[in-house]
Amino acid sequence: MNWKKQKVFITGGSGFIGSHLTEKLVRDGARVTALLEYTPYNDLGCLRHLPKNVLSQVELIPGDLRDPEMIKKFLRGKDVVFHLGALVGIPYSYVNPREVFEVNALGTLNLLLGARDAGASKIVITSTSEVYGSALYTPIDELHPLQAQSPYSASKIAADKIAESFHKTFGVPVATIRPFNTYGPRQSDRAIIPTIIIQALKKKTIKLGSLTPRRDLNYVLDTVDGFIKIAESPRSVGEVINIGTGKDISIGELAGAILKVMGKRTKIVTASDRKRPKGSEVMRLLCDNAKAKELIGWEPRTSLETGLKHTVDWIKGHTEGYDPDKYQI
CATH class of the missing domain: 3.90.25.10 (UDP-galactose 4-epimerase, domain 1)
Structure with a gap:
């Protein structure tokens, strides 16, 4: 895919992984709109670490994934959608399970409804290796049972299944990336x-x-490469793909x-x-990344x-x- 002039919408763009993905896409020539969690302080999150010449090219939209009309409005005319927005703290999910479910599961539903109606050519939904729970076998491939061992993982399982249903029911061109633990600068x-x-x-x-x-610990720029390759590959549509080192x-x-x-x-x-x-x-x-290697040509570097x-x-x-x-x- 030639990213020049591609209209890209990213949720969670101000987060750790999202900021690196945003920077990569801008440098590749994409026209990026990033949804940021609204705060009265105009908090840029990790985007504040981007060079000014990169950040100035990003359209920043404050909002809430739980607002379906707002999501629908800003998805109009977008070519590719990356959905990273979520409440990701597992301990936080013990304290506020309802909020975590609403943002992660219902927020994903709102995103998929908006992307479907906008006719986006590709939607990449972000899962997590936490949905697997404690390994029943290793390495863990994409067929491993899903086990909700925290409210957070339950919310992400729900989001993953909503995405699967939209592909099977409505033909939405969605792919699900399932990163194992990502680390690196800005985390x-x-x-x-x-x-x-x-x-x-x-x-x-x-x-x-x-x-x-x-x-299984994966460096953030390698994870970003996984997002890009999944978005670019027509073979990823309808698939769940692990991203990890093995x-x-x-x-x-x-x-x-x-x-x-x-x-x-x-x-x-x-x-x-x-x-x-x-x-x-x-x-x-522990990730089995054989599918990523075979389907989209990704491997950790x-x-x-x-x-x-x-x-x-x-x-x-x-x-x-x-x-x-x-x-x-």
Whole structure:
């Protein structure tokens, strides 16, 4: 696909992954409209880190995914739609499950209704590896059962199934990307890697939850490449596609790898208030990315060590955006 002059609509454009995707599309020549969560402070989120010459080319729309008329209005005339907008905090879903469901599931329904009526040529819906729950087998392929082990994962399963139904019922050209854990520059300390890094930079002890769960960690620019390839490929329509490295690491091992990159030997302790409820903890996520390789020609390019170095360097330069004393949900 030639992105020059393509009219693209992105929800969640101000988020961690969304900001990198927005930047990539603008640099490739697309005409990008980004939906931002409305705040009275005109908060740009992660988009504030884009170079001014890139950000100036993005049409910024404040709004709410739960407003179907607003979504429908701004989808008119758009060629490609990337839906990343969501409430993504798993601990937050324990506190506000209704809000998480409304934004993630009903917001996706509103997006799909608007994209269907606008005649968009491609819609990419963002899922999450959390929908798989604790692995029944590894590596996890797209046929693995879906298990709702948190209100967040339940909301994303609902969104995924709404997208599937719109393809099967209305012929909507939708594809679902299912990224495993993504990390990199601009990520908030709600996520595990920035949490470890900022505590290692500022504290004598690192507080974490359980150290035994294992995760498949994908560098953000590789995840963005997955979004682009899924949008470009006609073979992805109607498909769910995992994006991950095919390698996993425990949280304890990850903390050790980060400290090695940073040249530190900070003490690590577990804190009960940072642990998920026992039945909600997902113990292992390991991606089978064979479908992505075969269907869209995607594969990871960034090693964990290289990605961690980039992330550490970025956080060192932006410590004002992180709070090492607060457990972010």
